[in-house]
Amino acid sequence: xxxxxxxxxxxxxxxxxxxKSLPESFDADILxxxxxxxxxxxxxxxxIGLVFLDLTMPELDGIGVLEAIKQDGLDCFVIVISxxxxxxxxxxxxxxxxxxxxxKPVNPEKxxxxxxxxxxx
Amino acid sequence: xxxxxxxxxxxxxxELINVAMGLASDKLARFLNTFVHLQVPAIELVxxxxxxxxxxxxxxxxxxxxxxxxxxxxxxxxxxxxxxxxLDNAHRISALLGYDTDSASELEMLTDISSILTTxxxxxxxxxxxxxxxxxxxxxxxxxxxxxxxxxxxxxCHWELALKVDISYQLIDHSFNCDMLLLIPGEAVLNIxxxxxxxxxxx
Amino acid sequence: xxxxxxxxxxxxQLNSGVLVVDEDFQLVYLNSFLQRHSSVQLTEVKGKSLFQxxxxxxxxxxRRKFASVLELQSPSFSSWEQRQYVIKLPHLRPVTSSSQYxxxxxxxxxxxxxxxxxxxxxxxxDATDAFVYQQHLQTTLQKLEQxxxxxxxxxxxxxxxxxxxxxLEVQRAQRYRQPLSLLLFDLDKFKQLNDQYGxxxxxxxxxxxxxxxxxxxxxxxxxxRYGGEEFGIVLTNTALAGAVxxxxxxxxxVSSKAVTFHEHSIQSSISVGVAQLDTTGDRAHEVLIxxxxxxxxxxxxxxxxxxxxxxxxxxxxxVKTV
Numbered sequence: 001x002x003x004x005x006x007x008x009x010x011x012x013x014x015x016x017x018x019x020k021s022l023p024e025s026f027d028a029d030i031l032x033x034x035x036x037x038x039x040x041x042x043x044x045x046x047x048i049g050l051v052f053l054d055l056t057m058p059e060l061d062g063i064g065v066l067e068a069i070k071q072d073g074l075d076c077f078v079i080v081i082s083x084x085x086x087x088x089x090x091x092x093x094x095x096x097x098x099x100x101x102x103x104k105p106v107n108p109e110k111x112x113x114x115x116x117x118x119x120x121x
Numbered sequence: 122x123x124x125x126x127x128x129x130x131x132x133x134x135x136e137l138i139n140v141a142m143g144l145a146s147d148k149l150a151r152f153l154n155t156f157v158h159l160q161v162p163a164i165e166l167v168x169x170x171x172x173x174x175x176x177x178x179x180x181x182x183x184x185x186x187x188x189x190x191x192x193x194x195x196x197x198x199x200x201x202x203x204x205x206x207x208l209d210n211a212h213r214i215s216a217l218l219g220y221d222t223d224s225a226s227e228l229e230m231l232t233d234i235s236s237i238l239t240t241x242x243x244x245x246x247x248x249x250x251x252x253x254x255x256x257x258x259x260x261x262x263x264x265x266x267x268x269x270x271x272x273x274x275x276x277x278c279h280w281e282l283a284l285k286v287d288i289s290y291q292l293i294d295h296s297f298n299c300d301m302l303l304l305i306p307g308e309a310v311l312n313i314x315x316x317x318x319x320x321x322x323x324x
Numbered sequence: 325x326x327x328x329x330x331x332x333x334x335x336x337q338l339n340s341g342v343l344v345v346d347e348d349f350q351l352v353y354l355n356s357f358l359q360r361h362s363s364v365q366l367t368e369v370k371g372k373s374l375f376q377x378x379x380x381x382x383x384x385x386x387r388r389k390f391a392s393v394l395e396l397q398s399p400s401f402s403s404w405e406q407r408q409y410v411i412k413l414p415h416l417r418p419v420t421s422s423s424q425y426x427x428x429x430x431x432x433x434x435x436x437x438x439x440x441x442x443x444x445x446x447x448x449x450d451a452t453d454a455f456v457y458q459q460h461l462q463t464t465l466q467k468l469e470q471x472x473x474x475x476x477x478x479x480x481x482x483x484x485x486x487x488x489x490x491x492l493e494v495q496r497a498q499r500y501r502q503p504l505s506l507l508l509f510d511l512d513k514f515k516q517l518n519d520q521y522g523x524x525x526x527x528x529x530x531x532x533x534x535x536x537x538x539x540x541x542x543x544x545x546x547x548x549r550y551g552g553e554e555f556g557i558v559l560t561n562t563a564l565a566g567a568v569x570x571x572x573x574x575x576x577x578v579s580s581k582a583v584t585f586h587e588h589s590i591q592s593s594i595s596v597g598v599a600q601l602d603t604t605g606d607r608a609h610e611v612l613i614x615x616x617x618x619x620x621x622x623x624x625x626x627x628x629x630x631x632x633x634x635x636x637x638x639x640x641x642x643v644k645t646v
Contacts, residue, residue: 016324083140
């Protein structure tokens, strides 16, 4: 059964990059959101197994989304994909419950390693 | 002027710049040993004749500086990067860079700071488009004794289009703000558009 | 380092310095340009610390520069305009050149070897020509500024610059409520003198009298040529009584001794008008000139070779005659 996946990034290019980096063997049903509020609306209305989340976005940023997921007790895996790659930021998102942190531009091999690690493929 | 870039090209450029900012901030944070707060840089394409007016209000005080550095890459990517900032901001970051007024003049400090900001950022941009840039030595085009607006007018008239990137660096216990302008000549804009199209097609 | 036929010889014949150090600032490479200019042999200094071989380099500054090149993997620059040289080297210009050492533009670049080890390469370009031109330019600009202020014949201030100073001093005196006086003087019967001894004779009298007057003034006074044979002196922090005293000394210094021109002995005198600043407002300096000029006119009228000071009652007279 296909895994419902949400890609949330304000940049179309970035969303495409993530989609293209996913391995063909990964059976996913992909939805997209271009800011944090859109993402939360989707997350609250349907079951999402995995979220690829950007941090710097208009309306509501990635940190805000992580906080809302934690507060609402939503059940999904979050992998943060961000241009802000400083160690302090990585620590912060991990504390907020993110599974992993990938820096932009996305490296497909690294993504596969992470997906395998968490048994998603 | 905004029409010269399609929405897709613009989105692509914005993303490349965001990532470049991230790479630059990470390097700066490691180098300065402090956390650098990254803000999404706003990009704007402006007709170069509009630049002086845009910056006049912000930098009309005598305490502003303006440093220029040329860059040149493969495939006809070239232009001039300009960093504008208030001098008291420069003094704040200079302390972090370990300068003391005895060993370096104010001008030397200004060129160093600008060069570090410009080259780390542009290297991050070049890395993503598989390019390599070389740089000319930074030059202070205006500091306290000269008029920033006039210097901008003199510089801007050589270029058709400018990519304005508002960069704001905030350091954990200091704030440092500056503006960066990438001035790009007409034919280089075409080359950059081709590169953007290639990236958009790839995905 | 230079083992192929193309880049090797070019590097060795390059008219710029190339230096490479490793992360510990140990010298890895110096090209011939640097070896010759600094009189060191690469074979002798390879592996030694840069700061040991070139003891004069600004160590703390250079360490910081190299650290930024290595950490940020981006170039760093140094310009002769801000730092004349990084490594003290002799230059090849004639000895007449005013700078003793080679002015340098330096570029510091990150390098890697195939194993990934990191280095910094420093390119040193000789910018002595630019440095020398810049110095000439500055000297010329200074001379130009000087000649813009000074009267060519008498070497006192010219009218434009003198009037600017008068205006500034008037503003200052008003702000700090200090007295200020003005002397205007005129060489008596200058036309007659020119007719009798020629223009060169007249000129030599002007030169001699300005020299005598200058010797009597303080550094803070402004002495300028106002017209052909008319001169002005701004006496800062001086009230009318003091100004009259100075005027009388000047008058005497001119008339007491003849000027020698070729075989001639030329007797001359001056008439002096004195006024003290007593008005306010933007045009106060013009009013002051008018008042001193008025007193000078009266000194001429009353028989020359004398000092007359302006008194307030004369305003009515001035208004009437205009």
